Amino acid sequence: MIDFRKRPRTTLAAALSATALLGAGGGAATYAALGSGGETTIVRTPVESDAQPAAATSGSTVAEIYKRVSDAVVEITVSSAAVSPFGEQGVQQAQGSGFVYDEEGHVITNHHVVDGAETVSVKFSDGSTYDGTVVGSDPSTDLAVIDVDAPASVLDPLELADSDELEVGDGAIAIGSPFGLEQTVTAGIVSALHRQITAPDDFAIDDVIQTDAAINHGNSGGPLLDYDGRVIGVNSQIESDSGGNVGIGFAVPSNTVEEIASQLISGGKVEHAYLGVGIETIPAAVADELELEEGAAVARVNAGTPAADAGLRAATGSRTVDGQPYPTGGDVITEVDGERVRDADELRRAIDDRRPGDTVELTVLRDGEQESVEVTLEARPAA
Numbered sequence: 001m002i003d004f005r006k007r008p009r010t011t012l013a014a015a016l017s018a019t020a021l022l023g024a025g026g027g028a029a030t031y032a033a034l035g036s037g038g039e040t041t042i043v044r045t046p047v048e049s050d051a052q053p054a055a056a057t058s059g060s061t062v063a064e065i066y067k068r069v070s071d072a073v074v075e076i077t078v079s080s081a082a083v084s085p086f087g088e089q090g091v092q093q094a095q096g097s098g099f100v101y102d103e104e105g106h107v108i109t110n111h112h113v114v115d116g117a118e119t120v121s122v123k124f125s126d127g128s129t130y131d132g133t134v135v136g137s138d139p140s141t142d143l144a145v146i147d148v149d150a151p152a153s154v155l156d157p158l159e160l161a162d163s164d165e166l167e168v169g170d171g172a173i174a175i176g177s178p179f180g181l182e183q184t185v186t187a188g189i190v191s192a193l194h195r196q197i198t199a200p201d202d203f204a205i206d207d208v209i210q211t212d213a214a215i216n217h218g219n220s221g222g223p224l225l226d227y228d229g230r231v232i233g234v235n236s237q238i239e240s241d242s243g244g245n246v247g248i249g250f251a252v253p254s255n256t257v258e259e260i261a262s263q264l265i266s267g268g269k270v271e272h273a274y275l276g277v278g279i280e281t282i283p284a285a286v287a288d289e290l291e292l293e294e295g296a297a298v299a300r301v302n303a304g305t306p307a308a309d310a311g312l313r314a315a316t317g318s319r320t321v322d323g324q325p326y327p328t329g330g331d332v333i334t335e336v337d338g339e340r341v342r343d344a345d346e347l348r349r350a351i352d353d354r355r356p357g358d359t360v361e362l363t364v365l366r367d368g369e370q371e372s373v374e375v376t377l378e379a380r381p382a383a
Contacts, residue, residue: 060227060228060229062173062185062187065173065225065227065228065229066173066175066185068229069158069175069223069225069229070125070175070183070185071124071125071126071154071156072099072100072156072157072158073097073098073099073125073175073176073183073222073223074097074098074099074100074107074122074123074124074125074148075095075096075097075098075122075123075176075177075180075182076095076096076097076098076107076109076113076114076120076121076122076123076132076146076221077093077094077095077120077121077123078093078094078095078096078113078114078116078117078118078119078120078121079091079092079093079117079118079119079121080092080094080116080117080118081116081118091118094113095177095180095218096109096110096112096113096114096176096177096218096219096220096221096222097109097113097175097176097177097218097219097220097221097222097235098113098122098146098221098222099158099221099222099223099231100155100156100157100158101145101157101158101261102155102157103152103155103157104147104155105147105148105149105150105155106135106145106146106147106148106261106265107122107132107145107146107147107148108143108144108145108146108221108223108234108257108261109143109144109145109146109220109221109234110142110143110144110220110221110234110236111137111138111139111141111142111143111144111199111200112142112200112220112236113144113220113221114134114137114144114146115137115139115200117134119131120132120133120134120146122146122148122150123182124150124154125182125183126154128150128154130148130149130150131148131149132146132147132148132149133146133147133149134146134147135147135264135265135268136263136264136265136267136268136269136270137264138260138263138264138269138270139199139200139201140199140201140203140205140270140272140380141199141205141252141256141260141270142199142200142205142236142252143234143252143256143257143260143261143264144221144264145261145264145265158223158225158229158230158231159229159230159231160230160231160254160255160257160258161226161228161230161231161232161254162254162255163207163209163232163233163253163254163255163256164255166190166193166209166226166232166253167190167193168189168190168191168192168193169189169190170189170190170226170227170232171187171188171189171190171226171227172187172188172189172190172209172211172212172213172224172225172226172232173185173186173187173213173224173225173226173227174186174187174188174211174213174214174215174219174222174223174224174225174235174249175222175223175225176215176218176219176220176221176222176223176235177218177219177222178214178215178216178217178218178219179216179217179218180218181218184219186213186214186215187213188211188212188213188214188247189211189212189213190209190210190211190232191210191211191212191247191248192209192210193207193209193210194206194207194208195207195208195209195210195250196208197236197237197250198237201380201382203272203380204348205236205252205256206256206349206352207253207255207256208233208236208250208251208252208253209224209232209233209250209251209252209253210248210249210250211224211249211250211251212247212248212249213249214245214247214249215235215238215245215249216238216244216245217243219235219249220235220236221234221235221236222234222235223235224251230254231254231257232251232253232254233251233252233253233254233257234251234252234254234257235249235250235251236250236251236252237249237250238250271355271356271379271380272352272356272379272380273351273352273354273355273356273358273377273378273379273380274305274306274351274356274377274378274379274380274381275305275306275307275351275375275377276301276302276304276305276306276307276308276378277298277299277300277301277302277305277307277312277314278298278299278300278301278302278314279296279297279298279299279333279344279347280296280297280299280326280327280344281295281296281297281343281344281345282294282295282296282297282326282332283343284342286321286322286324286326289321290319290321290326290328291368292326292328292332292365293332293334293365294334294342294343295332295333295334295341295342295343295347295365296332296333296334296341296343296344296346296347297315297326297327297328297330297331297332297333298312298313298314298315298327298330298331298332298333298364299314299315299327299330300314300315301313301314305378306375306376306377306378307375309375309376310362310373310374310375310376311373312331312362312364312373312375313330313331313366314327314330314331315327315328315329315330316328316329316330317329331364331365331366331373332364332365333347333362333363333364334363334364334365334370335361335362335363336350336351336360336361336362336363337350337360337361338361338363351377354377355377356377356378356379356380357376357377357378358376358377359374359375359376359377360374360375360377361373361374362374362375
């Protein structure tokens with residue numbers, strides 16, 4: 001069952017281990033995005049392309065790009081309160097990376113780098129260090145904005161690329177401070193597009209970039225760049241058995257970064273729309289046999305949610321087809337505001353495109369008949 005909130009630890013691929021968060025902290029499970037409760041999910045197939053790496057067509061080398069942009073990449077150190085196993089009060093430090101976003105002193109990094117921070121220190125490539133303040137943080141996309149008290153002379157913002165224009169095989173360059181080794185550069189390619197990873201609040205982050213450019217603990221929050229020196233993503237997680245790089249890293253795409261950063265800078269927070277259901281895809285290949293329609297079957301309705309208030313009906317049973325169980329007896333959502341929904345992923349994206357307070361009209365198959373259900377979405381709850 002796909003749940004709109006949680007996914008099990010092996011969701012990126014059946015044979016892969018749990019994703020480890022980079023930089024500020026240990027391992028992290030991988031989950032999905034909108035309801036609650038641990039269920040299974042499927043990652044979309046990566047987009048394939050015949051494109052050559054950008055390095056093959058760009059006039060710039062990695063060295064040239066590094067010289068041009070590295071001054072905008074910073075090392076972030078945060079301090080927070082900690083309690084020892086013996087109950088003693090203390091202070092712990094964590095480290096990550098980031099980059100200058102604008103000339104006003106805003107720096108982009110990961111939410112998990114600054115989560116719980118009591119003090120923030122930002123170190124630039126020339127060795128100068130300045131105090132920072134967390135302007136806002138969004139656990140649902142693992143992004144945060146820091147306001148650094150630094151002179152204009154060290155604020156050289158990086159340009160954001162349009163991540164929708166990326167192709168598999170494009171060149172990718174990562175700069176950051178893995179294991180505290182500041183101003184480290186690695187290079188590779190965009191290995192896949194449209195991945196899903198888990199945010200710190202257990203919701204899914206969409207359209208994530210997969211890269212084989214080496215990123216490790218401490219690269220969190222640092223930029224992934226194209227061969228024009230533009231930011232294509234923010235390095236956030238790795239897939240690893242050991243906790244070290246094995247050539248599978250993930251970056252939150254630049255278009256998401258731009259959208260979230262602008263909201264955090266203007267208002268200090270981001271609110272995501274919430275429906276409150278656990279769902280599973282009914283594929284076209286089995287819809288007839290199940291006497292259902294292709295769409296997103298409502299497997300569970302969480303109490304006290306917009307879905308519950310609107311009277312959406314959860315499955316009452318299940319039926320197995322070719323060894324795969326599917327929920328039956330509940331609603332199957334086939335449209336959102338007149339737009340066709342063919343699977344759970346499309347439904348989740350449709351809800352993500354709305355805002356809390358929006359009213360949406362869901363077309364559902366209920367007891368063999370098409371019905372319309374109006375739902376007023378609410379803000380996504382905290383983890």
